[in-house]
Amino acid sequence: MPLRMKLRAITLDCPDPSALAAFYEQATGLPPHPGSNADFAALDYGNGLxxxxxxxxxHRAPTWPTQVVxxxxxxxxxxxxxxxEAEARLLALGAGKPGTQPEETRWRVLTDPAGHPFCIVRG
Incomplete structure (x- = not known):
């Protein structure tokens, strides 16, 4: 019988937790977690995640689409x-846009200020 596990956190490694939390706070509108500090910052989905x-x-940023890192x-x-519109807003917040876009009409691959790739899709 499988364990009953509930996802509580997704955590990204980075050089500056406060700066990266600020980027994602502006991008998502999620509030900061009250336990944030200089070495660990978080945003709270309000549902336990x-x-x-x-x-x-x-920290070495991923080198997407290559696999060097x-x-x-x-x-x-x-x-x-x-x-x-979403891409323009995220780029204005400090996201980057790699030259490789595998399916640009369906989703966009961007990078956060620490270099982590993330996607946006129509939702």
Whole structure:
């Protein structure tokens, strides 16, 4: 019989947890978790799930789409706006846009300020 496990957190390694939390706070509208500090910051979904950011000295950003430094995981967000509007807003917040876009009419691959790839899809 499988364990009854509930996902509580998704945590990304990064060089500056506060800065990365601020980017995702502006992008998602999620409030900061009250336990955030200089080495670990988080945003609270309010349903027991947090999106966390932990300081890692010597952090190396993924090199998507190459695998020189693998991404290992990525986040995918549904957006209410059309993809062009959502992309423009995220780029203005500090996201990057890799040159490789495998299916640009269906989703966009962007990178957060620490270099983690994430996708936006019509939602």
């Amino acid at each position: 947090i999106l966390g950011f932990q300081r890692v000295d010597g 693998p991404q290992q995981s990525h986040l995918c967000f549904a957006v209410a706006e059309n993809l062009d």
